[in-house]
Amino acid sequence: MRKVGIGVSEDATVATSLPGSVTEELAARLAPVDAELARRYPGEPGTRQPVHTVYVPADAYSAGTVADWGGQALELLRQHAPGAREFADVLGLPEELAGSVYERVLAKLEREPVEDLRIDFEDGYGVRPDAEEDAAAARAARLIAESCAADGAPPYAGIRMKCMEAAVRDRGIRTLDIFLTGLLEAGDLPGGLVLTLPKVSCPEQVEAMARLCGEFEKARGLPPGRIGFEIQIETTQSVLGPDGRATVALMIEAAGGRATSLHYGTFDYSASCGVSAAYQAMDHPVADYAKAVMQVAAAGTGVRLSDGSTNIVPSGSRRQVHEAWRLHHGLVRRSLARAYYQGWDMHPGHLPTRYAATYSFYREGMEQAAARLAAYAGHFGGDGAVMDEPATARALSNYLLRGLDCGALTSGEVARYSGMTRADLDRLAGRSAATGQATAAT
Structure with a gap:
């Protein structure tokens, strides 16, 4: 016995x-x-999340925009930091990361400089005659469809329409209709289609957007729920309602499962809190409060988070470029440490530091994360200094998967330190292997 x-x-x-x-x-x-x-609370959607969103005014967008951004970023990098050591010195990167980060930044800017593109019909575009915006919306649809057909589109792309406020509501709805109709006339809605609803102040506006998406699906015979959208958090009313409740949580519910992410709007939100222009920034206390509320409201819902942007662009003298790079790099690293894995980039010069900050974040923690995951799974045995729970194992897996998705890591490196394949990581993280969309070399 x-x-x-x-x-x-x-x-x-x-x-x-x-x-x-x-x-x-x-x-x-x-x-x-x-x-x-x-x-x-269905949990993480289990798909790739872009590390940034690039906004381009609708009248400035062309078939060559993405390549132009990559070319300008490369030129700026070669002009002001022509080697790995120079770039690392500017940003304060550890010596052991300098070469691998610099090489990956160069490769990314050449191969896939933009992960998420938003053609802007709101603040970046302004108010135009109806005929002009009609034509711009139709043109945006045609160019996106053509780039998808040629396999040259960013992984994610779409438009930011005008908001649901009374003064511009009809115009925003019409632009969205023209854009989506144009995509369908050209073939189908792209798998990486993203729509952004700005300046949301109340759940009813989100509910209206969800109703709009549903009506379009009915009109065109699309599966219910095919069209989702991002909610832009850039008003105080979208964070805290007059009754003291977290409005952002109510807006997620009002979307009826269509909300894909929450995007923080740095400058509109700061201004609505009365912050003077010189102090409007991603790391201001009012920003941290709003983003903490967003984070708690979205946790477990499958709705993702994106931080805002800085309006300090790398231009002018080498000293000015380096100062702007250090600022942006520090802000991106700060966001990553706070589990905001995406942000806005407003200028091609932000791309080198976006990817440098992102790549160093994943590369510097790769070996430790992989070792902890290996110990958890019992791949290599041995005594571990950390006894991890299943939830932490999911977080470790997601950390490595995010690094793979953006090109910071390779599957060979991860396998060497963890003993795990991409499929193993997908399983531990609760992802579907078919939806990982990794872009890193193997």
């Missing part, structure tokens, strides 16, 4: 006091709660 535990044999009968009806009654009572929790 084999013992299991202290003084208890394997075939022993343990004593209990509660009747089985209690368990059954509690299960029946909590079944609606279980279903509601599963509906509201």
Whole structure:
């Protein structure tokens, strides 16, 4: 007879006091709660998240925009930091990361300089005659469709329409209709289609957007729920309502499952809090408060987060470029440490530091994360200094997967330190292997 535990044999009968009806009654009572929790908190979507969003005014967008941004970023890098050591010195990167980060930044700018493109019909475009905006919306659809057909589109692309406020609502709806219709007339909606709803102040505006998407699906025979959208958080009312409740949580619910992400708008939100222009920044206390509320409201819902931007662009003298790079690099690293894995980039000169900050973030922690994951999975055995829980194993897997997705890491490197394949990481993170969309070399 084999013992299991202290003084208890394997075939022993343990004593209990509660009747089985209690368990059954509690299960029946909590079944609606279980279903509601599963509906509201489905967890991470298990797909690649872009590291940034690039906004381009609709009238300035062309078939060559993405390549132009990459070319300008490369030129700036070669002019003001022509080698790995110079670039590392500017940003304060450790010597051991200098070469690998610089090489990957160069490769990224040549291969895929923009991960997420937003053709802007809102602040970056302004108010134009209807005929002009109609033509710009149709042109945007045609160019996106052509780039997708030629396999030259960024992984994610779409438009930011005008908001649901009364003065511009009809114009925004019409632009969205023209754009989506143009995509369908050219073939189909791209898999990486992203739509952004700006200046949201109340859940009813989100509900209206969700209704708009549903009506378009019906009109064109699309599957229900095919069209999702981002909610831009750039008003105080979108964070905290007049009753003291977190409005952003209500807006996620109002989207009816269509909300894909929350984007923080640095300058509109700061201004709405009364912050003077010189102090409007991603690291201001009012920004941290708003983003903390967003983070808690979105946790577990499958709705992702994006930080805002800096309006200090790398231009002018070498000293000015280096100062702007250091600022942007520091802000991106700060966001990453706070689990904001995406942000806005407003200028081609931000791309080198976006990728440098992102790549160094993942490369400097790769070996430790992989070793902890290997110890958790029992791949290599040995004594570990950290005893990780399943939730931490998911976080470690997601960390490595994000590094793979953006090109910071290779699957060969991860396998060498963790003993795991991409499929192993997908499984631990709860991702579908088919939706990883990795861009790194193997």
